[in-house]
Amino acid sequence: MDIFIAVILFYIGAGLGSFLSVVIYRTRHEIAGIFLGRSQCSHCHKNIMAIDLIPIISYVGLQGKCRYCKEKISPMYVWIEIISGLICMLIYFKFPFMGREFSAIVPTIDSSIFFNFIRYEAVSLTLIAIFFYDLLYQEIPDIFTYVGILLALIGNMVSGNPLPQNYITGAACGAIFFELQLLISRGRWVGTGDVILGLLMGIILGWEKLIVALFIAYLMGAVFSIGLLITKKASIGSKIPFAPFLVTGTILSVLFGSQMIDWYLRVLLLA
Numbered sequence: 493m494d495i496f497i498a499v500i501l502f503y504i505g506a507g508l509g510s511f512l513s514v515v516i517y518r519t520r521h522e523i524a525g526i527f528l529g530r531s532q533c534s535h536c537h538k539n540i541m542a543i544d545l546i547p548i549i550s551y552v553g554l555q556g557k558c559r560y561c562k563e564k565i566s567p568m569y570v571w572i573e574i575i576s577g578l579i580c581m582l583i584y585f586k587f588p589f590m591g592r593e594f595s596a597i598v599p600t601i602d603s604s605i606f607f608n609f610i611r612y613e614a615v616s617l618t619l620i621a622i623f624f625y626d627l628l629y630q631e632i633p634d635i636f637t638y639v640g641i642l643l644a645l646i647g648n649m650v651s652g653n654p655l656p657q658n659y660i661t662g663a664a665c666g667a668i669f670f671e672l673q674l675l676i677s678r679g680r681w682v683g684t685g686d687v688i689l690g691l692l693m694g695i696i697l698g699w700e701k702l703i704v705a706l707f708i709a710y711l712m713g714a715v716f717s718i719g720l721l722i723t724k725k726a727s728i729g730s731k732i733p734f735a736p737f738l739v740t741g742t743i744l745s746v747l748f749g750s751q752m753i754d755w756y757l758r759v760l761l762l763a
């Protein structure tokens with residue numbers, strides 16, 4: 493039953509990812525009305541038919557090309573859908589809100605687990621938007637981060653987890669960590685967008701899981717950069733967007749942070 497629900501949630505997540513790509517596109521091109529208006533092909537400007545807006549399936553069906561002008565559709569769109577779908581599914585495995593009783597005709601929903609699912613899904617969507625926006629345009633729109641902060645604060649206050657002292661400390665640590673880098677490098681290593689993202693990470697995670705997230709982000713960033721240098725896809729001076737690593741670290745820390753901290757402490761105690 494869980495697998496069945498997970499597949500449905502994957503597809504709901506993919507649909508939300510499809511919506512995110514509209515938000516990203518319209519934010520970039522400063523098109524008013526994110527929720528209004530029909531989607532158009534960015535090349536021939538023809539309105540896209542509803543049948544061509546089905547997440548993942550339409551892209552595969554059209555072989556990644558516009559129905560009218562045959563211009564290649566950026567694979568980024570389908571990646572946003574796949575990643576949003578996967579994350580929605582993983583959050584469900586972390587917070588399985590559906591009752592497991594097969595005998596019940598109407599499935600039961602545990603409201604507190606459901607709330608956790610919704611809040612981490614909502615925050616993850618803003619993080620995914622930040623991930624792709626930075627990847628595409630090397631910039632973090634403040635509005636995405638502020639929406640994330642608002643959602644994360646509501647989630648924390650309603651659920652009481654993490655505790656206020658924990659996430660306030662986390663937010664301060666996250667912001668100071670990047671603010672210091674901003675001051676030392678005079679804006680060469682990080683931007684103000686990273687400072688606000690650090691604040692958001694701290695609010696979502698609390699200070700312990702924030703450390704886990706930063707560790708994952710820097711480790712991945714280092715491995716990735718070395719990979720790019722070895723394959724000569726980048727040189728020492730190249731600027732690599734860092735928000736995607738911070739976002740990945742944050743989401744992994746939401747999903748597996750507790751286990752990672754437990755594991756680390758056990759290793760530390762045995763040593």
Ligand SMILES: [Zn+2]
Binds near residue numbers: 535558559
């Ligand atoms: Zn077209």
